[in-house]
Amino acid sequence: MTDDDWKPETLAVRAGSQHTPLGENSEALFLTSSFVFDNAAQAAARFGGQEPGNIYSRFTNPTVSMFQDRLAALEGAEFCVATASGMSAILACVMGLCSAGDHVIASRSIFGTTVQLFGNILKRWGLEVTFVALTKLQEWAAAVRPNTKLLFVETPSNPLTEVCDIAALAALARSSGALLVVDNCFCTPALQRPLEHGADIVIHSATKYIDGQGRCLGGAVLGKKEILEPVYGFLRTAGPSMSAFNAWVFLKGLETLHLRMEAHSRNALALALWLEQQPQVERVYYPGLPSHPQYELAKRQQKSGGGIVSFDLRGGQEAAWRLIDSTRLLSITANLGDAKSTITHPATTTHSRVTPEARAAAGIGDGLVRIAVGLENVEDIKADLQAGLRA
Numbered sequence: 462m463t464d465d466d467w468k469p470e471t472l473a474v475r476a477g478s479q480h481t482p483l484g485e486n487s488e489a490l491f492l493t494s495s496f497v498f499d500n501a502a503q504a505a506a507r508f509g510g511q512e513p514g515n516i517y518s519r520f521t522n523p524t525v526s527m528f529q530d531r532l533a534a535l536e537g538a539e540f541c542v543a544t545a546s547g548m549s550a551i552l553a554c555v556m557g558l559c560s561a562g563d564h565v566i567a568s569r570s571i572f573g574t575t576v577q578l579f580g581n582i583l584k585r586w587g588l589e590v591t592f593v594a595l596t597k598l599q600e601w602a603a604a605v606r607p608n609t610k611l612l613f614v615e616t617p618s619n620p621l622t623e624v625c626d627i628a629a630l631a632a633l634a635r636s637s638g639a640l641l642v643v644d645n646c647f648c649t650p651a652l653q654r655p656l657e658h659g660a661d662i663v664i665h666s667a668t669k670y671i672d673g674q675g676r677c678l679g680g681a682v683l684g685k686k687e688i689l690e691p692v693y694g695f696l697r698t699a700g701p702s703m704s705a706f707n708a709w710v711f712l713k714g715l716e717t718l719h720l721r722m723e724a725h726s727r728n729a730l731a732l733a734l735w736l737e738q739q740p741q742v743e744r745v746y747y748p749g750l751p752s753h754p755q756y757e758l759a760k761r762q763q764k765s766g767g768g769i770v771s772f773d774l775r776g777g778q779e780a781a782w783r784l785i786d787s788t789r790l791l792s793i794t795a796n797l798g799d800a801k802s803t804i805t806h807p808a809t810t811t812h813s814r815v816t817p818e819a820r821a822a823a824g825i826g827d828g829l830v831r832i833a834v835g836l837e838n839v840e841d842i843k844a845d846l847q848a849g850l851r852a
């Protein structure tokens with residue numbers, strides 16, 4: 462039996478492991494910035510690329526390599542570039558693959574900071590950016606230009622959990638000579654493998670579910686080696702590389718990924734069904750609910766709904782803040798993917814730098830609350846919210 466035959470749960474525990482002659486069972490943490498050569502000729506061969514091997518941890522590090530290989534195995538990717546954060550994964554992707562004057566089409570419903578990066582910072586450096594509605598394929602098609610290099614999506618989206626048809630967008634990208642980039646942060650490869658549906662590149666914020674316990678920042682870009690060579694080149698030169706310590710945390714995090722994602726999904730579905738029954742709740746957004754507009758698509762594309770549930774409260778921002786402030790169990794924080802359930806008011810936190818018009822266009826209302834459902838007993842989460850809803 463080889464790695465190629467292993468099932469995903471086995472890959473999550475075993476893929477990418479490299480062991481030293483010391484015989485450790487748990488993968489080692491190589492906390493070193495540089496590596497020693499046997500002699501000057503070997504140093505020259507390493508730098509010249511004639512001999513493979515480590516040189517300096519901005520380029521490669523064995524612990525980071527193990528993490529990259531394990532995540533690549535899980536996504537079904539040939540190549541993985543680990544980065545210092547999810548945002549630097551997105552930045553490295555654009556800096557590696559685009560030049561001034563190139564055009565990117567991005568979904569309007571992407572992570573607020575990603576909107577800032579594309580629409581503000583990268584625009585100043587000559588990147589042309591068009592934002593379109595995630596689920597409206599005709600808007601994507603109409604936005605294509607001769608200089609379009611990337612189509613960028615998150616599915617399910619943050620915070621409204623809209624789902625797009627990855628295969629349909631991949632077909633559009635192919636016929637337009639562009640690459641489809643999918644931020645797979647919400648699902649992780651345990652629930653969705655975008656490359657299988659035709660995407661060219663997968664992005665991760667490892668900070669979220671890959672860590673799973675809210676400890677470290679990290680990110681990754683995955684895809685074919687030939688495509689990602691310039692992304693790695695940017696990273697190695699500009700330096701937003703993943704630290705060995707963080708890679709070690711993520712590597713161990715991947716070992717429980719499948720178990721955790723199943724449990725997050727189970728809790729989230731139970732909570733979403735319960736929220737739909739509450740009179741103070743106007744609408745619940747969760748891809749695992751039959752009332753979700755893309756429920757059938759989500760069922761085809763994802764193994765389960767994932768851990769993020771959002772809902773509109775009657776009573777706008779006042780009601781949302783009142784509910785958030787009344788919780789005792791849930792953590793008031795914008796992070797997600799933690800064992801601890803977190804509660805957020807997107808309009809005044811994650812999406813506060815987005816203009817009110819853009820927020821309205823993305824459907825993020827003042828009464829919207831997002832919960833990243835953790836691994837507590839869901840009855841305790843319900844009880845915590847119940848008290849707040851009554852207040």
Ligand SMILES: *Cc1c(COP(=O)(O)O)cnc(C)c1O
Pocket residue numbers: 546547548549572575615619644646647665666667668669678679680
């Ligand atoms: C958090 C997040 C990012 C950014 O990741 P960082 O690790 O915080 O830099 C990108 N995309 C999505 C969907 C996220 O949730």
